[in-house]
Amino acid sequence: MKIGFIGLGNMGGSLARLVAQDDRYRDGMLLANRSQEKAEKLAAEAGGQPASNAQVFAQADMVFLGVKPAQYAALLADYETVLKERESLLLISMAAGLPLATLEKLTPKQHRWIRIMPNTPVAVGEGVITYALSELAGQADEDLLLEMLSAAGLLIKLEEKQLDAATALAGCGPAFVYLFMEALADAGVQTGLARETAQQLAVQTLLGTAKLAQASQQHPAQLKDQVCSPGGSTIAGVASLESHAFRGTVIQAVQAAYQRTQELGKK
Numbered sequence: 001m002k003i004g005f006i007g008l009g010n011m012g013g014s015l016a017r018l019v020a021q022d023d024r025y026r027d028g029m030l031l032a033n034r035s036q037e038k039a040e041k042l043a044a045e046a047g048g049q050p051a052s053n054a055q056v057f058a059q060a061d062m063v064f065l066g067v068k069p070a071q072y073a074a075l076l077a078d079y080e081t082v083l084k085e086r087e088s089l090l091l092i093s094m095a096a097g098l099p100l101a102t103l104e105k106l107t108p109k110q111h112r113w114i115r116i117m118p119n120t121p122v123a124v125g126e127g128v129i130t131y132a133l134s135e136l137a138g139q140a141d142e143d144l145l146l147e148m149l150s151a152a153g154l155l156i157k158l159e160e161k162q163l164d165a166a167t168a169l170a171g172c173g174p175a176f177v178y179l180f181m182e183a184l185a186d187a188g189v190q191t192g193l194a195r196e197t198a199q200q201l202a203v204q205t206l207l208g209t210a211k212l213a214q215a216s217q218q219h220p221a222q223l224k225d226q227v228c229s230p231g232g233s234t235i236a237g238v239a240s241l242e243s244h245a246f247r248g249t250v251i252q253a254v255q256a257a258y259q260r261t262q263e264l265g266k267k
């Protein structure tokens, strides 16, 4: 089977690299990008063949669209004729905020859509991909997607109306976590650690904490209590964070990202 990728930037490129890890799919991959060098570089590194957008739409059985949400309409309009002639294709949208109903209006009605919302840690196999299917997409399409992206991390099917919330939490979440990571490392430097050491400690603390939370399946509040001894240093830090409305600030950040995702989807 031929699997096309159009748009090989941060996210499209990461997903193409993931799919290329599987021998069954690598040779059938067609890689297209506006600047051709990206497609050539990826093909040399990971496998697959550089191609044009037109070749992808004419030959692939499944197409991952990795362009920006605002570019979907123009891209699909440019290839309307070839898309009209093709039998049902499986199209994968990773565009933040674009609903399936909008995507379906951009293509002839025989095509099937799956809307996915990946986050950047898919590049290291520890990502989250939430997804929803259009009415025409069926179980075989879902099974194929799950098999193809199994190395990405956690894949969770959601009702489409929940995808914007998943975008705000898991899609945007890495940026919020990086801010926290940077702040921890800055604090380490301020209290006398070398930058490199502070950075290592911050990254490993976040990684280990996430792994422990995942393994223990306890509520974060219980795990937090286990670190806080009475009258100790940790509870002093927790009290300081709470005096600055730490949790409320994070909740507002995710809400702002959610609202913006919804606004962008309406444009």
Ligand SMILES: NC(=O)c1ccc[n+]([C@@H]2O[C@H](COP(=O)([O-])OP(=O)(O)OC[C@H]3O[C@@H](n4cnc5c(N)ncnc54)[C@H](OP(=O)(O)O)[C@@H]3O)[C@@H](O)[C@H]2O)c1
Binding pocket: 006, 007, 008, 009, 010, 011, 012, 032, 033, 034, 035, 038, 053, 065, 066, 067, 068, 069, 071, 075, 094, 095, 096, 117, 118, 119, 120, 171
């Ligand atoms: N980054 C994330 O964390 C993230 C998370 C979830 C979903 N997404 C979604 O992933 C999509 C891509 O985002 P991104 O962050 O990966 O953006 P990006 O790094 O800017 O990648 C977009 C790519 O599309 C290429 N492109 C633009 N127009 C094209 C066209 N007409 N034909 C072929 N290729 C074209 C660009 O080529 P050039 O090299 O020429 O610029 C670029 O390589 C978006 O829809 C976004 O909502 C991103």
